[in-house]
Amino acid sequence: MTAIHTASATTATATIEPHDAGSPTPHIRIAIVGSGFAGMGLAIKLRQEGRDDFLVFERGEDVGGTWRDNTYPGCQCDVPSNLYSFSFAPNPDWTHTYATQPEIRTYLQECADRFGIRPHIRFGHRVIDARWNDTDTRWHIDTSEGSFTADLVVVGAGPLSDPSIPEIPGAASFTGTSFHTARWDHDHELTGERIAVIGTGASAIQAVPAIQPIVEHLTLFQRTPPWVLPHPGRDVPESKRRRYRRFPITQKIDRAFTYVVRELSVIAFTKRPEFMEAPEREGIKHMERAVADPELRAKLRPTFSLGCKRVLLSDKWYPAIAQPNVDVVTESIREITPEGVVTADGVEYPVDTIIWATGFHVTDIPAAQHVWNAKGENLLHEITDGDGMYLGTTAPGFPNLFVMVGPNTGLGHSSIVYMIESQLNYILDAIHQIDDRGLATVTVRGGPARDYNAEMQRGLEGTIWNSGCASWYLDANGRNQTLWPTFTWKFRARTRRFDIANYDFVTQRERQLIASQRSSGTSTTRDTAAVIGG
Numbered sequence: 112m113t114a115i116h117t118a119s120a121t122t123a124t125a126t127i128e129p130h131d132a133g134s135p136t137p138h139i140r141i142a143i144v145g146s147g148f149a150g151m152g153l154a155i156k157l158r159q160e161g162r163d164d165f166l167v168f169e170r171g172e173d174v175g176g177t178w179r180d181n182t183y184p185g186c187q188c189d190v191p192s193n194l195y196s197f198s199f200a201p202n203p204d205w206t207h208t209y210a211t212q213p214e215i216r217t218y219l220q221e222c223a224d225r226f227g228i229r230p231h232i233r234f235g236h237r238v239i240d241a242r243w244n245d246t247d248t249r250w251h252i253d254t255s256e257g258s259f260t261a262d263l264v265v266v267g268a269g270p271l272s273d274p275s276i277p278e279i280p281g282a283a284s285f286t287g288t289s290f291h292t293a294r295w296d297h298d299h300e301l302t303g304e305r306i307a308v309i310g311t312g313a314s315a316i317q318a319v320p321a322i323q324p325i326v327e328h329l330t331l332f333q334r335t336p337p338w339v340l341p342h343p344g345r346d347v348p349e350s351k352r353r354r355y356r357r358f359p360i361t362q363k364i365d366r367a368f369t370y371v372v373r374e375l376s377v378i379a380f381t382k383r384p385e386f387m388e389a390p391e392r393e394g395i396k397h398m399e400r401a402v403a404d405p406e407l408r409a410k411l412r413p414t415f416s417l418g419c420k421r422v423l424l425s426d427k428w429y430p431a432i433a434q435p436n437v438d439v440v441t442e443s444i445r446e447i448t449p450e451g452v453v454t455a456d457g458v459e460y461p462v463d464t465i466i467w468a469t470g471f472h473v474t475d476i477p478a479a480q481h482v483w484n485a486k487g488e489n490l491l492h493e494i495t496d497g498d499g500m501y502l503g504t505t506a507p508g509f510p511n512l513f514v515m516v517g518p519n520t521g522l523g524h525s526s527i528v529y530m531i532e533s534q535l536n537y538i539l540d541a542i543h544q545i546d547d548r549g550l551a552t553v554t555v556r557g558g559p560a561r562d563y564n565a566e567m568q569r570g571l572e573g574t575i576w577n578s579g580c581a582s583w584y585l586d587a588n589g590r591n592q593t594l595w596p597t598f599t600w601k602f603r604a605r606t607r608r609f610d611i612a613n614y615d616f617v618t619q620r621e622r623q624l625i626a627s628q629r630s631s632g633t634s635t636t637r638d639t640a641a642v643i644g645g
């Protein structure tokens with residue numbers, strides 16, 4: 112790969128202890144789940160430190176996470192690529208300021224090769240569950256390809272990994288083809304077909320313009336009209352790419368400029384909603400320039416404040432849905448029949464193919480549902496009904512566990528890769544401190560987690576994201592556990608160092624003492640919690 116400038120990396124195989132202390136289960140120091148931006152970012156950082164004591168469990172057959180899975184036509188990042196990429200691996204070869212999915216996927220594949228992490232990835236290993244065991248102070252991980260134990264687990268399966276398809280009566284009876292945008296069926300030919308697209312979010316506004324010209328008819332089922340603004344993206348001329356290659360500092364400056372502009376926009380989302388009035392006017396004009404029909408205009412006019420849901424960017428969306436072969440249906444869906452979709456007013460729309468553009472399981476955090484502590488409690492329970500996670504990264508009661516892109520680390524205004532790199536700093540420093548201090552376990556205390564989550568909710572009060580629209584930022588109780596409420600540099604500052612003062616810890620010596628007391632039967636009520644330092 113020529114595109115990515117990094118320190119050179121040597122390839123190495125992971126250190127696994129196949130038969131540790133009489134256990135037949137392979138043991139690793141650090142288990143990482145997922146090889147998208149998050150899991151791969153950590154793997155790269157560990158390799159750069161010369162470590163080979165980690166494994167990445169990846170359910171797919173390649174790296175890339177959501178950028179491997181979302182192959183729908185038109186898929187493109189809505190964050191500028193100079194910012195939506197690792198700061199330590201700039202890519203001077205982006206051909207567009209907002210890269211398309213194939214380019215981002217290639218970028219991630221090239222990162223995996225360049226930094227030599229593929230030997231550390233176990234592809235086709237779906238993590239079924241991970242359970243903490245207090246007796247051997249290890250994580251016990253069951254994957255689809257066998258069991259492992261690990262001292263530390265880092266969950267890097269992001270919130271956009273599991274597609275969400277609503278349960279609509281009769282869906283199973285449909286005799287045509289159906290698939291989700293994140294599982295696009297490229298073997299299925301859409302040309303000349305009657306298509307139903309359900310949903311009008313970030314994925315739909317990209318996929319619909321790509322397929323509208325080839326289908327016979329497209330019925331778009333819209334529950335909420337989104338705000339769609341003109342797309343500011345443009346091709347990156349070869350001269351600029353040459354300049355980025357020759358003078359990497361120029362790309363860094365462009366990245367910094369994009370970062371600052373995006374950061375400033377958070378003021379409108381959080382403190383000055385009136386700043387959204389001008390973009391709202393622009394959004395309406397944008398729609399009316401492409402759509403002449405007053406009835407269609409009325410259907411497409413958003414009814415919530417711009418920014419409450421993710422702001423969408425497209426120059427192709429409105430022109431596509433104004434075409435004669437597209438109908439926008441705003442009546443809610445009552446059922447699916449073998450032939451098509453029936454709305455609440457009893458009208459049936461016969462179709463050959465249904466495309467679900469209905470988003471992802473975000474707030475129910477599928478990855479958390481597979482993680483259990485020593486008491487048999489589930490991580491999702493801790494997040495939704497317990498003290499919650501600390502810095503969106505660690506959870507009380509779950510020793511040696513780190514979650515990337517956890518609660519309240521999502522963004523409505525900037526690049527999630529920046530947040531991921533902040534978490535990388537934190538997790539790496541945690542690993543260093545665990546090693547240097549000879550710690551067996553670290554577990555965040557309930558108090559800091561409670562305080563932190565109260566602070567998050569206070570910070571989100573009065574923001575546009577909490578202004579009353581229904582969005583995937585909000586959980587079933589209407590609580591926003593998705594977004595970081597302020598400037599991203601504040602998260603960077605808080606995650607610069609692993610703040611062990613907020614953690615309970617057990618040293619290796621204490622752990623050995625407990626183990627020997629247990630085996631000799633002299634242990635009283637002492638357990639790991641009773642000898643914690645702080």
Ligand code: NAP
Nearest residue numbers: 187188189277310311312313314315334335421468469470
């Ligand atoms: P989404 O934004 O959650 O949109 C889902 C759509 O499905 C919404 O329009 C929703 O309507 C609709 N829907 C859900 N259930 C429905 C039902 N029962 N009946 C009718 N409509 C229903 O999902 P997405 O478009 O896949 O995007 C998810 C996130 O992925 C984005 O916000 C973004 O973060 C990311 N993404 C990013 C890019 C990018 O360019 N970087 C591209 C695609 C996706 P309501 O609005 O009424 O809920």
